[in-house]
Amino acid sequence: MSIGNSPEDERPFEDVSEEAHPSIGHALRQARIAAGLTVDDVSAATRVRIAIVHAIESDDFAPCGGDVYARGHIRTLAKAVGLDPEPLLAQYGAERGGRPAPTPAAPLFEAERIRPERRGPNWTAAMVAAIVAVVGFVGFTAFKGDSDSGSKEQVAEGVTSTKSKDASPSAGTGKPTDSKPDPTESAIAAAPRDKVTVQVSAVDGRSWISAKDHNGRLLFDGLLKQGESKTFQDSSEINLVLGDAGAIELYVNGKKIDEDFRPGAVERLTYRKSDPQVG
Structure with a gap:
């Protein structure tokens, strides 16, 4: 059973100083409890891991993996519990010396990249492909003479139909219709x-x-x-x-x-x- 399945059990003791100036994690936690949501509910709705939700509600942003991730999680969790994320993001920036300088996207996510696994040759698939190729070649050779004339007629019809469609002018312009879909x-x-x-x-x-x-x-x-x-x-x-x-x-x-x-x-x-x- 995950921690936080009973919002009523999570209500904290009264702390006048924290209520007057609540931290980011405290504000998110109080809003979640007021909305009747558990940590599991918020995690399922936002796809933020349960451990990270618990850490943020405890004002521990280290598991987020950096300021950019932390800001994204704060925004996502705030929306899920019905809070305006902008004051929380401003508070986060003020507590950590302002918004960080832009970082190129590719190096930032280098740690998340997964190197493709090296796999050996699939000999079973190769054997099956070879057998199919041999059977197909024999069948093609046996029936080539019977189907040659019919194939030529079908190809000719296909080319004619395609050209007529491509060459059909649009109404009133005399120009070919652009068939490229949006x-x-x-x-x-x-x-x-x-x-x-x-x-x-x-x-x-x-x-x-x-x-x-x-x-x-x-x-x-x-x-x-x-x-x-x-x-x-x-x-x-x-x-x-x-x-x-x-x-x-x-x-x-x-x-x-x-x-x-x-x-x-x-x-x-x-x-x-x-x-x-x-x-």
């Missing part, structure tokens, strides 16, 4: 219902991103330049870390995620097949 249509078309599909686009600048599947396997880890996009799919879950969330536009399962991410903000996000649950 990003929204592409995201919707690439979103099968039995999987989770996440499209990440750097629209307002560049951002370092990391993406993992439900098994924790690294799908991508690097810098996404402005104008670039990446699409990730998994059978159940995609986990993201955004180094500069304010520069990113997200489409999840074909729908745009309208989150008010601030420039330079670090966000850890998890999306599943049922997301987005609203909108």
